[in-house]
Amino acid sequence: DIQMTQSPSTLSASVGDRVTITCRASQSTNSRLAWYQQKPGKAPKLLIYKASSLESGVPSRFSGSGSGTEFTLTISSLQPDDFATYYCQQYYSYWTFGQGTKVEIK
C-alpha cells in the first residue's frame, strides 16, 4: 500500500499569507495526486488533480506542484474562505489519503 504523509498537521496563518502544504508518498505515484478541501460538517471538495491541474471553478490562488513522491499545495494569498482542512490523495494504486492539514486563523 502507498502511504501518504502530510506536513504540517496544523498551520496557523493570517489572511493574505502565502501557505504551503507538503505531501509525501511512500513510493512514486506518477503524478496521480489530488488535493481536497474540507470544511467542518461538509463533504470534501476537489481542488487539484494530476498534481498540478486546477479543477474547474477553483480560484487561481490555489496551485499544486511536485512529482514522484513529493508534492505541494500552495495558496498564494490566504482568504477567509480558505480556513479548512486539506487532504492529499494518491490514485496510482487504489486510493490513499494523507492525514490532513488544518489551516487555522493565526
Added chain:
Amino acid sequence: EVQLVESGGGLVQPGGSLRLSCVVSGFTFSSYEMNWVRQAPGKGLEWVSYISSGGNTIYYAGSVKGRFTISRDNAKNSLYLQMNSLRAEDTAVYYCARTHSSLYFEYWGQGSLVIVSS
C-alpha cells in the same frame, strides 16, 4: 446539477448490519465508476470501496473486505454499501463519490452517519 444523496445510516449494535444507499442525479450514472469513502469522528478520510460503471470490477479496503459489499443499480441511479459484522471502528460518516476515469473523486455526497455502539 450533479447531486449525490446518501441515506440509510443510523445506530446499530456491534455485529449488526446496515445498508447505505446513494441516489444520484444530474449525470448518466451508468457511465461512471463510484467509490465509498468514510471519515471517523474527528479523523481523516479513508477509502472503503470501488465499483466500475458496469459493476463487474470491485475493490475493497483491507479493513472492510469480507464484511462490506458494494453494488449498484444503474436503472435506479443508485449505489449501495451493504455493511455486515459491524464493529465500533466502523463508526464514521460514509460518503459516496463519483470517480473520474478510475482516478480522483470529482463529486461527493453530503454523507451518512453510521454509529456502531451497544
